[in-house]
Amino acid sequence: MTIKPLADRVLVLPAQAEEKVGGIIIPDTAKEKPQRGKIVAVGNGTKDEEMILKVGDEVLYGKYAGTELESEGEKYLMMRQSDVLAVVE
Numbered sequence: 134m135t136i137k138p139l140a141d142r143v144l145v146l147p148a149q150a151e152e153k154v155g156g157i158i159i160p161d162t163a164k165e166k167p168q169r170g171k172i173v174a175v176g177n178g179t180k181d182e183e184m185i186l187k188v189g190d191e192v193l194y195g196k197y198a199g200t201e202l203e204s205e206g207e208k209y210l211m212m213r214q215s216d217v218l219a220v221v222e
Contacts, residue, residue: 134204136174138211141182144174145192145199145210169193169221170210178214186214191221 138144147170171191178184186192199212 136202136204136209136211138174138176140176140179141184141214142176142211143172143186143214143217144202145170145194145212146173147208147210166196168196173209175214182214184214186217186220192217193219193221 136144148167169191172186172188175184175186175188194210194212194217198216199210202209202211
């Protein structure tokens with residue numbers, strides 16, 4: 134299944150949460166949600182706001198940004214371009 138965002142939305146594959154810190158294994162319940170991910174699909178933008186993000190960009194986003202989706206066992210976030218805080222270069 135292919136997911137194609139509409140308008141000014143982007144589909145982000147979140148980075149994996151850290152499993153170990155200094156030799157201590159962190160349980161799933163204590164892991165923080167990642168705030169970094171990779172863009173895997175983008176919409177076309179709107180007439181008022183052009184799409185400046187592109188597929189493959191590493192981005193930072195807010196802790197509670199986006200809507201969680203699951204496709205073929207992989208978890209994604211769908212969010213507006215304005216929810217992205219920065220592009221990591």
